[in-house]
Amino acid sequence: MREKKKVAVDFDDVIFDFNGHFAPWHNKHFGTNVSYESITSFTLSDVYGSTDAVMLERVRQFTHENHAIVQPIAGARVALGRLKEKYKLCVVTSRSETLKDVMHDWSRDNVHHAVHAYHFTNGFGGLDHHVKRTKSSICKEIDAVVHIEDAPMHAYEVSQSGVHVLLPDRPWNRNMAMPKNITRVYSWDEIEHWLYTHH
Secondary structure, eight states, X not given: OOOOEEEXXXXXXXXXXXXXXXXXXXXXXXXXXXXXXXXXXXXXXXXXXXXXXHHHHHHHHHHHHHGGGOOBOTTHHHHHHHXXXXXXXXXXXXXXXXXXXXXHHHHHHHTTTOEEEEEEEXXXXXXXXXXXXXXXXXXXXXXXXXXXXXXHHHHHHHHHTTOEEEXXXXXXXXXXXXXXXXXXXXXXXXXXXHHHHHO
16 A cells, blocks of 8 residues: 655644634733734734733743634644545644643544644744754655645745645735745645645
């Protein structure tokens, strides 16, 4: 039997609806008035008018208090359930590996073990002793045929390494220049179709 090809998938805002849940939580607790469509920067400190250190602490608070109630991105549960039959789906996330257990629990309850493996760059919230990596290095190491990524900086970095990127359309990436190795997509159905057509 032929070995399944590996597809790298970002976690936040690709599988896990982080911004869709974080914005109303932040508005409620800290008096902001941020709508999902107004999140036009990937940098949370710019969006919420605070410092990087403060936002990191608030994200940690939100994650540990609310992780279990966050819903998957529309269409992700069904699409991942189908895709895992043909591909090995490998999460490649900027999150700290300290969140591995809560991510496993959430994935078990929401996408039913569709994820084959988890890889952490420790780029956001990683501890001092954690090794920080790039997403492109992980994608190359695992031999991913494509990476699904919403963050402009990571999408660009991975695309420049020769790995094709599918970019789910989000308010914070709509002004991004589109190199030839990046394809904008608008739904998980479209992601599925592209994968079946190209790989």
